[in-house]
Amino acid sequence: MGASTSPDDIQAKLGYEFDDQSLLLLALTHTSYAAEHQAGHSESNERLEYLGDAILKAVIADQLMRLLQLADEGRLSKLSAQILSGRALAEAALNLGLQHYIRLGHGEETSGGRTRRRNLAGAMEAVIGAIYSDGGFGPARDFVVRVMEPIIERAISGPASDYKTALQEYVQSAGIGDLSYRTVRADGPSHRPWFTVEVLVGDCVIGSGQGSSKRAAEQTAARDGMERLGAAQ
Numbered sequence: 655m656g657a658s659t660s661p662d663d664i665q666a667k668l669g670y671e672f673d674d675q676s677l678l679l680l681a682l683t684h685t686s687y688a689a690e691h692q693a694g695h696s697e698s699n700e701r702l703e704y705l706g707d708a709i710l711k712a713v714i715a716d717q718l719m720r721l722l723q724l725a726d727e728g729r730l731s732k733l734s735a736q737i738l739s740g741r742a743l744a745e746a747a748l749n750l751g752l753q754h755y756i757r758l759g760h761g762e763e764t765s766g767g768r769t770r771r772r773n774l775a776g777a778m779e780a781v782i783g784a785i786y787s788d789g790g791f792g793p794a795r796d797f798v799v800r801v802m803e804p805i806i807e808r809a810i811s812g813p814a815s816d817y818k819t820a821l822q823e824y825v826q827s828a829g830i831g832d833l834s835y836r837t838v839r840a841d842g843p844s845h846r847p848w849f850t851v852e853v854l855v856g857d858c859v860i861g862s863g864q865g866s867s868k869r870a871a872e873q874t875a876a877r878d879g880m881e882r883l884g885a886a887q
Contacts, residue, residue, distance in 0.1 A: 664755045668781065670797055672788050677702070681784035682752070684773060686759030699780035706783030709791070713798040714738060717806060721865050721874055724881055736809045737802065743775035746801050752777050796846065799866065807870050817876035821853070824885045831856035835872050838862075853879045 661678060665671050672678045681702050688698035714737050718730050725733075736742065747753065753768045756777050767773050786794035825833045832855070839850035851871035853861045860882050863874025 664752075667750050668785075668797065669800065670785055670789070670793060672784070674788050677784040677788050678781075679757075681780035682755050682777060683757045684759065684762060684767070684776075686762035686767070687757040690759035690761075699776065702780040702783035702787070703776045704779075704783070705786060706779035706781065709782050709786050709794050710779060710798055711738065713795050714802065714806070716795075717799060717866075721806070721810060721870055722877070723863075723874070724877055733809050737805055740771050740775040742802075742805045743778045744771040746805060747774035747778040749804075750778075750801060752781070799846065803866060807867060810870060811873050817873050817880060821876040821880050821883075821885070824880065824883065825855055831858075835875065837868060837871075851875045855879075 661672075661675050664678065664682075680697070681699050683698050685698040685700060691697075711734070714734055715730070718725070718733055718737075722730065722733075748769075753774060756768060756773060758767050758773070762770075762773075782794055782798060785797050822833055825831065834854050835851055836854065837849055837851050840847060841850075842848040846866070848864060848866060849868050849871040850862065850864050851868060851874075852859045853863075853872070853875040861875045861877070861879030863871050863876070863878055865871035865874055
């Protein structure tokens with residue numbers, strides 16, 4: 655199947671409307687397409703991919719610092735590597751349907767390039783670079799946070815990072831009371847909410863946390879509670 659050429663369709667999926675739509679087209683142009691049409695590397699998405707990679711790393715680092723205020727550098731680095739992996743970026747690209755819009759050369763197309771992880775991850779980074787070039791850091795950040803949020807939350811809340819379960823087990827084994835969570839604030843616009851949650855044992859607040867979802871904020875609060883109780887490993 656060839657690439658779709660409707661800019662309105664892809665912009666609706668991205669949730670961003672380009673002032674300069676040539677940037678969007680460039681972001682979706684694989685090197686194989688540029689070579690087949692006798693264009694140089696400047697006519698492929700490689701430069702935008704380079705730029706988008708830098709923007710993506712900065713946004714994810716900032717988001718993790720906000721979500722995990724007690725995490726050390728090692729944990730932050732480990733989570734960043736997971737979130738920024740080719741597998742994760744390809745997943746985000748597939749969720750947006752980017753595979754339908756990438757412009758590929760004939761050989762790359764027929765060899766399965768439309769669903770190749772490297773191509774998908776590269777297109778994802780290039781789109782981020784294009785949004786930054788078109789609208790600046792704010793829109794690029796908003797886009798990254800929105801499309802990567804499920805991947806970020808899954809990484810934070812994975813089995814190795816399930817602080818809610820760990821705290822529940824600790825409180826139960828210590829017999830110090832009933833554990834509960836309460837949302838104390840919900841700020842920000844509907845498309846970019848920010849929650850503040852407290853975790854309590856009985857009526858005593860033992861931790862607090864923030865996040866872009868209640869689930870993420872509860873995980874951060876549980877981590878804070880474990881730190882305060884001296885239960886964190």
